[in-house]
Amino acid sequence: MKTAITGTGCYIPSERKPNEDFESAHFVDSGGRPFDNPTSDIIQKFSDITGIQERRYASKELNTSDIGHLAAEKALEDAGIDREDLDYIIFAHNFGDVNFGELQGDTLPTLATRVKHLLKIKNVKCVAYDMLFGCPGWVEGVIQAHAFIQSGMAKHCLVVGADTLSRVVDKYDRDSMIFADGAGAAVISASSETGGIIAHTSATYANGEAYLLRFGNSFKTDTSEDTRFIKMNGRKIYEFAVTQVPKAMKECLEDSGVDISEVKKIFLHQANEKMDDAIVKRFYRLFGMNVPEGIMPMNIQKHGNSSVATIPTLFDMVRRGEIEGQSVREGDVVIFASVGAGMNINAFVYRC
Known part of the structure; x- marks a missing residue:
């Protein structure tokens, strides 16, 4: 039995934040001292190194679990399976749901549970849990789904990766320009086909x-x-x-x-x-x-x-x-x- 990615989906937030929007930022170093060079030079050097020209931020009314759910819906539709047949929902994130304008992360209940609720899944044997593994969390979720499938514990798993990093950045730190919001999801299934x-x-x-x-x-x-x-x-x-x-x-x-x-x-x-x-x-x-x-x-x-x-x-x-x-x-x-x-x-x- 193979472990295959049978469906994928993503949610790209609608709010664009181009580099030019940081022209009015007041960046300081780790000791709180302003940089000698102008902000425009800092932004240009940042772009040269990272390649980032703009990033996406989630709209105020959407949280991490919300955009994760939107990506999950697309992945399930792409896979063409009944959501009630899911054995696991694994949600990889780092900071939970962070309401716009706040900094405290909310992980009670887990984001995976919130997605299961939003998906209206009634099957209590569909186990939902969160994955905290830094940026490699979605890949690790897929690896865990693979282990469940190979052990015979699962036939279908939904692995979601989402974060709203724009809500946990220090606006005085030039590294804040790196971070963005987004969500991706995949259905991982047992398959008799070649590959996987x-x-x-x-x-x-x-x-x-x-x-x-x-x-x-x-x-x-x-x-x-x-x-x-x-x-x-x-x-x-x-x-x-x-x-x-x-x-x-x-x-x-x-x-x-x-x-x-x-x-x-x-x-x-x-x-x-x-x-x-x-x-x-x-x-x-x-x-x-x-x-x-x-x-x-x-x-x-x-x-x-x-x-x-x-x-x-x-x-x-x-x-x-x-x-x-x-x-x-x-x-x-x-x-x-x-x-x-x-x-x-x-x-x-x-x-x-």
Whole structure:
């Protein structure tokens, strides 16, 4: 029995936030000191490194569970299954539901339970739980769904990845320009067809790396000390990711028994264009090869970094022909890989 992705869907928030909107921002460094160079220079350098030109924010009335539900509805429709046949709903996120204008995350009940409620599923044997695994949460959810299916515990699982990071950023921190909102979902099913998940790997690095992404005080020192925002050590994360992710991808591909020449696409967490380019280059360098043209689809330029939502959103858009020059066909071998808070890394090799 194979584990196949039988349906996908995503929700792209309607509110666009272009880089120019940050021209009036008052960015300060970690010590609360203003930068010497003008904000326009900071924005330009940010764009050159990350590739982000604009990002999407969820509208005020929608929360993380709401946009997750909208993506889930599309995935279920695409899969063509009865939602009552779902055995598991796994919802990957990082901060729960954060009401617009507030900072406190709400995870009671779990976001997976909220999605099950919104889907109006009556089947009590459909178990709903949340996945907290940083940006690699959706990939880890798929790996867990695969384990349930291979053990005979499930036939159909719904894996959702959604975050509203725009509501947990420090507006005085220039890193706030990276983060965005979004939701993606996939139905993972037992299948007798060829293809499916061939190999997977996961790892947590917590010996010195655990707090590279964390919650911390605003860089503006005269704000409330009781308020926390998402913070990151960008340079350390870059060094960690470009070193460890290519190794994990290589290990996973070798475990699959698939030759690298068969790989058609790499769906990498949309964290930072420069970092993703470096990861893929180092991955192919481990095999003594140059990067094939068009191997890595990207949507970070217009969507920003929406954490757990980046990979399922990207995959859905490619499947639907919504990214120019990118497509996947039946039989194609693709690699999914992610890195994020924990510090966690994971990957799986999949034949479409």
